[in-house]
Amino acid sequence: MPELRHDPIQRRWVIISTERGRRPDDFLIDNEMPPGTFCPSCEGNESKASPEIYAIRPNGSSADGPGWQVRVVPNKFPVLKVEGELDRHAHGIYDAMNGVGAHEVIIETTRHELHLAETPLAQLELVLRTYRERLRDLLNDRRLKYILIFKNYGLAAGAALAHPHSQLIATPVTPKTVALELQSAMEHFNVKERCLFCDIIRNELDQGVRVVATNDHFVVLTPYASRFPFEIFLAPRRHRHDFAAITEEEIRSLAEIFRDSMRRIKIALKDPPYNFVIHTIPNRKSTNRATYWQTIEHDFHWHIEILPRLTRMAGFEWGSGFYINPTAPEEAAQFLRDIEL
Amino acid sequence: MPELRHDPIQRRWVIISTERGRRPDDFLIDNEMPPGTFCPSCEGNESKASPEIYAIRPNGSSADGPGWQVRVVPNKFPVLKVEGELDRHAHGIYDAMNGVGAHEVIIETTRHELHLAETPLAQLELVLRTYRERLRDLLNDRRLKYILIFKNYGLAAGAALAHPHSQLIATPVTPKTVALELQSAMEHFNVKERCLFCDIIRNELDQGVRVVATNDHFVVLTPYASRFPFEIFLAPRRHRHDFAAITEEEIRSLAEIFRDSMRRIKIALKDPPYNFVIHTIPNRKSTNRATYWQTIEHDFHWHIEILPRLTRMAGFEWGSGFYINPTAPEEAAQFLRDIEL
Numbered sequence: 027m028p029e030l031r032h033d034p035i036q037r038r039w040v041i042i043s044t045e046r047g048r049r050p051d052d053f054l055i056d057n058e059m060p061p062g063t064f065c066p067s068c069e070g071n072e073s074k075a076s077p078e079i080y081a082i083r084p085n086g087s088s089a090d091g092p093g094w095q096v097r098v099v100p101n102k103f104p105v106l107k108v109e110g111e112l113d114r115h116a117h118g119i120y121d122a123m124n125g126v127g128a129h130e131v132i133i134e135t136t137r138h139e140l141h142l143a144e145t146p147l148a149q150l151e152l153v154l155r156t157y158r159e160r161l162r163d164l165l166n167d168r169r170l171k172y173i174l175i176f177k178n179y180g181l182a183a184g185a186a187l188a189h190p191h192s193q194l195i196a197t198p199v200t201p202k203t204v205a206l207e208l209q210s211a212m213e214h215f216n217v218k219e220r221c222l223f224c225d226i227i228r229n230e231l232d233q234g235v236r237v238v239a240t241n242d243h244f245v246v247l248t249p250y251a252s253r254f255p256f257e258i259f260l261a262p263r264r265h266r267h268d269f270a271a272i273t274e275e276e277i278r279s280l281a282e283i284f285r286d287s288m289r290r291i292k293i294a295l296k297d298p299p300y301n302f303v304i305h306t307i308p309n310r311k312s313t314n315r316a317t318y319w320q321t322i323e324h325d326f327h328w329h330i331e332i333l334p335r336l337t338r339m340a341g342f343e344w345g346s347g348f349y350i351n352p353t354a355p356e357e358a359a360q361f362l363r364d365i366e367l
Numbered sequence: 368m369p370e371l372r373h374d375p376i377q378r379r380w381v382i383i384s385t386e387r388g389r390r391p392d393d394f395l396i397d398n399e400m401p402p403g404t405f406c407p408s409c410e411g412n413e414s415k416a417s418p419e420i421y422a423i424r425p426n427g428s429s430a431d432g433p434g435w436q437v438r439v440v441p442n443k444f445p446v447l448k449v450e451g452e453l454d455r456h457a458h459g460i461y462d463a464m465n466g467v468g469a470h471e472v473i474i475e476t477t478r479h480e481l482h483l484a485e486t487p488l489a490q491l492e493l494v495l496r497t498y499r500e501r502l503r504d505l506l507n508d509r510r511l512k513y514i515l516i517f518k519n520y521g522l523a524a525g526a527a528l529a530h531p532h533s534q535l536i537a538t539p540v541t542p543k544t545v546a547l548e549l550q551s552a553m554e555h556f557n558v559k560e561r562c563l564f565c566d567i568i569r570n571e572l573d574q575g576v577r578v579v580a581t582n583d584h585f586v587v588l589t590p591y592a593s594r595f596p597f598e599i600f601l602a603p604r605r606h607r608h609d610f611a612a613i614t615e616e617e618i619r620s621l622a623e624i625f626r627d628s629m630r631r632i633k634i635a636l637k638d639p640p641y642n643f644v645i646h647t648i649p650n651r652k653s654t655n656r657a658t659y660w661q662t663i664e665h666d667f668h669w670h671i672e673i674l675p676r677l678t679r680m681a682g683f684e685w686g687s688g689f690y691i692n693p694t695a696p697e698e699a700a701q702f703l704r705d706i707e708l
Contacts, residue, residue, distance in 0.1 A: 105683070105691055119570050120591050176682030184681025193683070201687030229460050250461050303686025333685055340525025341517030342446070342534070344674055345644025346542030350446055 067189035069094070069136040076100045079130060080160060082152050095149065096156045097133040098194075104129035105195055112169055112198050126169055128196040132156055138189050141297070142179070143288040145190075150281040153192070154272070157304070160194055161270040164309075170196040171312045172204060175269075180299025183335045200308045207305060208326060215325035223327030224265050226250075231263075236355050238362045239286055243279035246287050248355035248362070255336050255353035256295060256362065258287055261329035269306035269328045284330070290362040291334055299335040304328065408530035410435070410477040417441045420471060421501060423493050436490070437497045438474040439535075445470035446536055453510055453539050467510055469537040473497055479530050482638070483520070484629040486531075491622040494533070495613070498645070501535055502611040505650075511537040512653045513545060516610075521640025524676045541649045548646060549667060556666035564668030565606050567591075572604075577696050579703045580627055584620035587628050589696035589703070596677050596694035597636060597703065599628055602670035610647035610669045625671070631703040632675055640676040645669065 066075040072090045080098040087093025100108075106127025114123040134153045135145065142150075157175050164173050177192040178184040200208070214222035230236050230247050238246040238258065247259045260283065262276065272280070291300065306328040343349055407416040413431045421439040428434025441449075447468025455464040475494045476486065483491075498516050505514050518533040519525040541549070555563035571577050571588050579587040579599065588600045601624065603617065613621070632641065647669040684690055 117591075118574065119566060172687075174683060174686050176686050178681040182679070184679045184684075195683050195687075197687070197689070201689055203686060203688035206688075225460060233459070250458075301682035301685055303682050305686065331686065333682075338523070338525045339680065340519040341642035341644050341674075342515060342536050343525075344642055345515050345517050345544060345646065345672065346513075346536075346538065347544035347547075348538070348542055 065138055065187075065189050067097075067131075067133045067187065067191060068138050072097075076102060080156065080163070082156065094136070096135070096152045098156060098160060099131050099133065101129040101131050101193065106197065123198060126198050128164060128167075128170065128173075128194065130160065130194045132160070132175075132192045132194065134190040134192060140190050141288075141292065142177075142190065143285060143292040145285060147278075147281050147285065150285055151277050154277045154280055154284075157192075157194075158270055158272055158277075161306070164194075164196050165270060165311060167196070168309075168311050169198055170309055171200045172197050172308045173306075174201065174204075174303060176301060176303040178301055180335070183299035183301050185299075204305055204308065208308070208322070211325040211327070212321065215321065219324075221265050221325055221327050223261060223329065227261060227263060227327075236359045238290065238359050239283055241279055241283045243276050244283045246283060248359040250355060252351055252353075252355045252358070253349035254333050255351055256291060256334045256358045257351075257355075258291070258332040258362075259329055260284065260287060260332065261327060265324075266328055267307050267323045267326045269304055286367065287332060287362075289367055290365045291332065293365050293367075294361055295334055295336065300333060301335065302330055302332045304330050406479055406528075406530050408438075408472075408474045408528065408532060409479050413438075417443060421497065421504070423497065435477070437476070437493045439497060439501060440472050440474065442470040442472050442534065447538065464539060467539050469505060469508075469511065469514075469535065471501065471535045473501070473516075473533045473535065475531040475533060481531050482629075482633065483518075483531065484626060484633040486626060488619075488622050488626065491626055492618050495618045495621055495625075498533075498535075499611055499613055499618075502647070505535075505537050506611060506652060508537070509650075509652050510539055511650055512541045513538050513649045514647075515542065515545075515644060517642060517644040519642055521676070524640035524642050526640075545646055545649065549649070549663070552666040552668070553662065556662065560665075562606050562666055562668050564602060564670065568602060568604060568668075577700045579631065579700050580624055582620055582624045584617050585624045587624060589700040591696060593692055593694075593696045593699070594690035595674050596692055597632060597675045597699045598692075598696075599632070599673035599703075600670055601625065601628060601673065602668060606665075607669055608648050608664045608667045610645055627708065628673060628703075630708055631706045632673065634706050634708075635702055636675055636677065641674060642676065643671055643673045645671050 064074070065071065069092045072078070072092065076099040078089055078097050078099050081089065081094040082096045083094050085093050106125045106129055108126070108128050110124055110126050112123055112126050114121075116122070132153065134142070135149055145153075161173055161175070164170055173194060173196045175192060175194050211222045214220070214225070227245055227247075231240070231245065236248045236250065238248060240246070240263070243262055243264070245261060245263050249257060249259045266272070291298065307322055307326050337350070337352065405415070406412065410433045413419070413433065417440040419430055419438050419440050422430065422435040423437045424435050426434050447466045447470055449467070449469050451465055451467050453464055453467050455462075457463070473494065475483070476490055486494075502514055502516070505511055514535060514537045516533060516535050552563045555561070555566070559566075568586055568588075572581070572586065577589045577591065579589060581587070581604070584603055584605070586602060586604050590598060590600045607613070632639065648663055648667050678691070678693065
């Protein structure tokens with residue numbers, strides 16, 4: 027059973043997950059994706075993968091067989107596990123809890139070689155709908171405080187499989203990064219009665235220099251204080267706090283601008299490794315602090331962060347929490363805007 | 368001039384440093400250290416490096432010539448620059464300031480191929496004394512809030528040069544990571560009138576399972592909530608808040624246990640890439656909040672964090688602030704303890 031541990035100095039939670047290799051020899055570093063041998067995510071190989079949690083099967087095909095368009099399976103090496111009690115406890119002077127949660131793999135297509143930037147819009151809409159449906163389902167589990175959807179593409183971005191996939195990890199504490207965003211947004215709202223994210227989006231649309239693209243429902247920016255070169259912030263133009271409540275119209279609009287953004291990055295940076303993460307609200311059902319949830323729909327704003335992995339974290343970054351970004355966000359935005367699609 | 372920018376959502380400062388390359392082609396990723404051609408850090412090549420800021424020259428040799436034992440030069444591509452005014456200002460809805468600070472390279476030896484784990488103790492003591500002297504000198508600059516000493520070893524840990532070197536970056540704000548440690552330590556002290564770090568060290572010495580080594584003055588632990596496999600925490604056993612006040616006796620003791628730790632890591636993990644950082648107190652002279660400084664000597668405790676770079680940060684870690692550590696710290700400590708030196 028993996029374990030969550032809290033560091034009283036940095037005040038952060040760590041997952042101790044000893045099943046993923048732990049001997050020194052397990053860490054020999056290699057920068058190549060493993061050669062394309064057998065792929066358990068390809069259509070026809072379902073029996074070699076874990077039983078599916080969810081799938082889109084328009085022709086009524088059977089679970090764990092071919093005929094799917096998007097398929098969700100448990101991660102074979104889960105960071106957190108669905109079974110078990112949370113068991114929050116003190117461990118001497120420290121704090122701990124069991125590694126209860128969920129870790130799922132969203133197989134985005136049957137096509138092994140398909141890049142997100144080349145995915146047909148109808149297929150990308152299915153993927154986004156799958157995100158929404160998995161969120162809605164998992165939000166019923168009151169042990170889960172937060173559900174983070176993310177993608178790792180390329181070995182340097184932490185991908186272990188070549189087949190197009192994203193992942194979902196549900197955690198029994200609200201992640202530090204999200205908690206800080208919620209706190210910032212709440213304090214901003216308390217003073218101004220405005221959403222911090224709405225203020226930023228309006229400012230950026232007025233200024234224009236960091237805008238990469240817009241459409242009816244969404245805006246794509248390079249953040250003013252981007253951590254990474256060519257970092258992208260994608261958010262609804264209007265105030266929306268909950269990804270699980272995304273409408274069909276918004277999904278169509280999001281698929282369009284999301285693929286557009288991925289194309290710009292792929293062309294500009296020659297198919298770089300990247301991560302993306304979706305930040306939405308925590309699970310309302312997981313806490314009794316009802317007063318808090320009365321405000322969150324006004325002060326938080328869901329968004330997607332797309333992070334090309336072009337720079338390395340080194341001692342200074344680890345030791346300080348600073349990031350060194352060698353590209354001005356205004357220049358990154360200009361470059362991405364100017365890409366011919 | 369590089370620029371510091373503050374992100375109002377994550378509440379972190381970012382350095383926009385456009386001089387380090389910024390076109391997409393500048394980011395093509397390579398995992399090999401560049402082949403050993405001309406080395407400006409080797410003895411005899413001083414004229415090809417920047418003029419020295421500090422050097423240990425026991426034979427009275429001239430600055431910027433051979434005859435040194437340890438040499439400190441400005442970084443040729445500084446992240447922050449010594450010249451200029453801080454100029455804190457608002458930029459629309461955002462906050463900014465100039466990238467004033469310092470970025471120095473500490474050349475640890477004349478011997479190009481020498482690993483820290485093989486460095487003679489007398490030489491390592493010179494390096495540690497150099498750290499202390501550079502701290503003492505820079506602490507006179509009231510613009511500098513913090514001075515972070517760190518080392519990057521190996522390309523995956525962010526090293527750009529093969530010649531043994533560490534670095535120092537002085538920043539005009541207290542880094543987020545350090546500020547959080549200071550806050551945690553202060554809040555602990557406010558309640559308990561004890562140092563948080565002293566409490567942890569005592570607990571670990573009592574328990575023993577995460578202790579790697581001890582000597583007269585220092586203890587080496589794997590932290591209870593280690594972020595990384597084989598992460599090491601090295602600290603004075605007795606309460607010491609200020610690295611700049613380290614005594615000669617402590618330097619001798621530190622050199623011994625520090626080299627010992629690096630040897631354990633080098634042998635256990637087959638010469639891995641690593642970072643280390645020294646966390647000491649901020650610059651007392653840089654602020655007028657005198658009341659704060661009356662307590663810091665009681666509540667903070669300097670330490671060194673040694674971080675072998677064996678795992679990759681991926682979407683989940685970036686999006687959540689969680690770290691996934693696949694090795695229990697107790698097993699890491701056991702493994703490192705059992706290494707035959």
